[in-house]
Amino acid sequence: MEVQAKSILSGRSLQYWRIAQILVGIIGLGIFFALIFFPEIGIHAFWNVLIPVAPALFVVAVGLWRNVCPLASTSLISRHLGLARNKKLKPKQQARLQLISVILLLLIVPLRHTIFDTNGPATALIISVLALIALYISFRYDWKSAWCSGLCPIHPVEKLYGRKSLFVLPNAHCKSCVKCVNPCPDSTPSIHPLTKKNKTLSLKIAGTLIIGGFPGFIWGWFHVQDYYNNEGWEHLILTYSYPIVAMLITLILFIVIKKIIINKYEILLINIFATAAVSIYYWYRLPALIGFGIIPGDGMLVDLTEYLPYWSPILLQILTTLFFAWWIILNKKETASWVIRPPYIKQK
Numbered sequence: 365m366e367v368q369a370k371s372i373l374s375g376r377s378l379q380y381w382r383i384a385q386i387l388v389g390i391i392g393l394g395i396f397f398a399l400i401f402f403p404e405i406g407i408h409a410f411w412n413v414l415i416p417v418a419p420a421l422f423v424v425a426v427g428l429w430r431n432v433c434p435l436a437s438t439s440l441i442s443r444h445l446g447l448a449r450n451k452k453l454k455p456k457q458q459a460r461l462q463l464i465s466v467i468l469l470l471l472i473v474p475l476r477h478t479i480f481d482t483n484g485p486a487t488a489l490i491i492s493v494l495a496l497i498a499l500y501i502s503f504r505y506d507w508k509s510a511w512c513s514g515l516c517p518i519h520p521v522e523k524l525y526g527r528k529s530l531f532v533l534p535n536a537h538c539k540s541c542v543k544c545v546n547p548c549p550d551s552t553p554s555i556h557p558l559t560k561k562n563k564t565l566s567l568k569i570a571g572t573l574i575i576g577g578f579p580g581f582i583w584g585w586f587h588v589q590d591y592y593n594n595e596g597w598e599h600l601i602l603t604y605s606y607p608i609v610a611m612l613i614t615l616i617l618f619i620v621i622k623k624i625i626i627n628k629y630e631i632l633l634i635n636i637f638a639t640a641a642v643s644i645y646y647w648y649r650l651p652a653l654i655g656f657g658i659i660p661g662d663g664m665l666v667d668l669t670e671y672l673p674y675w676s677p678i679l680l681q682i683l684t685t686l687f688f689a690w691w692i693i694l695n696k697k698e699t700a701s702w703v704i705r706p707p708y709i710k711q712k
């Protein structure tokens with residue numbers, strides 16, 4: 365009973381969440397317009413501030429992001445206003461959307477080197493396209509089933525990294541649960557991309573791809589440079605081949621180990637691969653942000669090479685890797701749900 369009481373947001377606490385959603389939405393809009401009218405600022409704000417913060421946020425408090433993500437709030441406007449059609453997706457359709465979301469992620473991310481990392485309006489365009497798709501499918505289908513827990517290309521990463529939340533927040537979008545998706549990633553403790561609760565083939569493929577392939581994919585991605593002035597289109601094959609080949613190597617490794625080990629170690633294996641993915645990301649990303657990147661200038665927010673000792677990036681790399689290994693693998697914290705499930709109601 366106590367959990368249910370806390371799960372219903374109302375009055376002042378609901379207002380606070382709405383204010384937080386509006387504030388994050390305004391920041392999101394600010395970045396969006398900066399990408400178009402002040403591309404240099406917009407690119408730094410989006411690719412070199414917002415995106416580098418996101419994986420760490422997914423690791424420690426993915427529910428917070430799920431509650432305030434501007435794209436989620438945009439996509440759910442029709443539902444909040446009571447205009448959505450609330451069509452139910454069949455489990456197979458839901459699973460297919462999740463497989464497409466992994467494929468979208470793997471297709472879009474390499475294009476950062478080709479165009480998005482260096483071209484503000486192009487980044488604004490892809491955000492607009494994703495926002496329109498999110499708006500349309502969330503208007504047609506029930507709650508978060510089609511976008512936030514379906515087609516959103518960030519969702520597979522949330523499920524991979526969001527293994528242990530620092531705190532469990534109320535659900536700031538769903539006032540009541542209509543079981544729009546099963547299992548609900550927000551409300552199911554211990555959710556991960558290969559959850560046994562949905563055995564659809566598409567979900568198995570999506571889960572295996574993201575868990576096994578993502579560490580290699582990220583490693584390969586960081587070994588390709590950013591291209592300027594449309595030059596990237598000439599290097600498209602190279603841009604994709606590095607992350608895809610590295611992805612196949614870790615994917616095969618994951619599949620082989622998973623076949624060998626006994627079932628009770630499967631979660632440990634998933635946690636190790638999740639840790640590897642997020643650690644590799646920050647291993648390369650943090651030094652690049654302060655000017656120590658392996659490809660000079662790429663992804664640099666501020667050049668601190670003259671002010672920091674040469675060993676500072678190594679210290680950052682060791683500390684972040686130790687932190688993620690502790691948080692995701694060693695920490696005995698219960699794997700709680702991202703947010704509290706609101707009370708269930710039967711939809712008419």
Ligand code: SF4
Pocket residue numbers: 507508509535538540541542543544545546548549550551705706
């Ligand atoms: S809490 Fe219920 S309504 Fe909300 S996303 Fe999860 S399953 Fe859907």
